[in-house]
Amino acid sequence: MSIFQNIKKGVSGVKKNVGEAKHWVDFALRIRPSKSFGKYQQPLAPDYANLQYWAAHPDKKDKSDMVPQGIKPTPTKDLQADVFFIHPTTFFGNNNWNASLTNVLSNKIVDEAILPGQASVFNSCCRIFAPRYRQATFYSFLEGGKNAHQALELAYEDVANAFDFYIQNYNEGRPFFVASHSQGTLHAVRLLEEKIDKMHLVNRLVAAYTIGFEFPKIKFEKDFENIKISQNATDTRCVIAYDTYVEGAKGTRFVDRNEHFFSKKNGKWEWKKRAKFTPVAVNPISWNTQTTRVDASQHLGAVNLEYAKRNFQLDTLLDESTAELEASGLSAPFPNEVSARCGEQGYLYISKPKHRIFSTMLLPRGNYHNYDYSLFYMDLRKNIKARLDAFL
Numbered sequence: 001m002s003i004f005q006n007i008k009k010g011v012s013g014v015k016k017n018v019g020e021a022k023h024w025v026d027f028a029l030r031i032r033p034s035k036s037f038g039k040y041q042q043p044l045a046p047d048y049a050n051l052q053y054w055a056a057h058p059d060k061k062d063k064s065d066m067v068p069q070g071i072k073p074t075p076t077k078d079l080q081a082d083v084f085f086i087h088p089t090t091f092f093g094n095n096n097w098n099a100s101l102t103n104v105l106s107n108k109i110v111d112e113a114i115l116p117g118q119a120s121v122f123n124s125c126c127r128i129f130a131p132r133y134r135q136a137t138f139y140s141f142l143e144g145g146k147n148a149h150q151a152l153e154l155a156y157e158d159v160a161n162a163f164d165f166y167i168q169n170y171n172e173g174r175p176f177f178v179a180s181h182s183q184g185t186l187h188a189v190r191l192l193e194e195k196i197d198k199m200h201l202v203n204r205l206v207a208a209y210t211i212g213f214e215f216p217k218i219k220f221e222k223d224f225e226n227i228k229i230s231q232n233a234t235d236t237r238c239v240i241a242y243d244t245y246v247e248g249a250k251g252t253r254f255v256d257r258n259e260h261f262f263s264k265k266n267g268k269w270e271w272k273k274r275a276k277f278t279p280v281a282v283n284p285i286s287w288n289t290q291t292t293r294v295d296a297s298q299h300l301g302a303v304n305l306e307y308a309k310r311n312f313q314l315d316t317l318l319d320e321s322t323a324e325l326e327a328s329g330l331s332a333p334f335p336n337e338v339s340a341r342c343g344e345q346g347y348l349y350i351s352k353p354k355h356r357i358f359s360t361m362l363l364p365r366g367n368y369h370n371y372d373y374s375l376f377y378m379d380l381r382k383n384i385k386a387r388l389d390a391f392l
Helices: 001-011 013-032 104-117 145-171 185-198 200-204 374-391
Strands: 054-056 080-087 126-131 176-181 205-211 238-240 244-246 259-265 268-273 305-310 324-330 339-343 349-350
Touching: 054 104, 080 145, 080 185, 104 126, 104 305, 104 324, 126 145, 145 185, 145 259, 176 185, 185 200, 185 205, 185 259, 200 205, 205 374
Parallel strands: 080 126, 080 176, 176 205, 205 238, 244 349
Antiparallel strands: 054 126, 259 268, 305 324, 339 349
């Protein structure tokens, strides 16, 4: 079955979605690189000694410093930990399998959407370090295979180098978090396994918020020795992972081509389809893996990212001259927005959000991927501080 048939199948479960399926297929065709990975000259590698290659850094003014309306910022001197944040895919180009670090549009999405909408959740207690890296193009996750593997391995090389530079030059023995979303989580899973879990660094790891890329539960049975899955709000040296779907959704596993890195006994790495493995689901209201529904009355609050300028649709991802994006601030919290439960198959299921602003970028088949952070913003913000307090 071709990737385009898979896209159609994934979004056209009912007749009314046929038009949506065609739109996605057309989009996939337009973002497909015309050559194989090896036939492109790869973008220049980053030098992490240069602040240009950090999207967020304590020595830069950036929008990861934004706080929700009504929330008082924490003075820099009172930040007791760090977070190494790996951003999701923001490159949709078809002129290479990996983004140039000077790509205007992909950097703009990180700076104006990801930093304020996701990374900022850590700014109550953390200095934020978010590297720019030669991320794999979005099409890599549609096709899979050798080209995607090579693109993602190049991206991980940058992430690993950025982490090494952070530890050697900035960390200075401080407690730290690892956090990520989507493609960033694919890289974070490997980073945790390769550079933290079996190393002395695990003693400084507070927790890892590795969200939005189906973290395989089997890794905690076979690969991780010290890092565990969160079972309560104050566990440390643990993983918090979930993938958000509306109640009643069936997910997309049956058309999923995405893969995870897995270590082999000889010390090398291989790729395996993530659809073969049950993912971790930690409820971001109760902070455990129990399947009991947690009522919306216990939900601390979603937060919406507000914009001064926003002209941003599928088509604008292909033409940066038409894309406008300028974040102006974060909304006040929306408490009691959703209930949530962990499903036995490893997804997080939520009630339909009460406010439409948390559904406008809903993906096919009830997938709230774009709201993994924002729907639970205040829950995450409070929990990050609670885990740090327990760690200290």
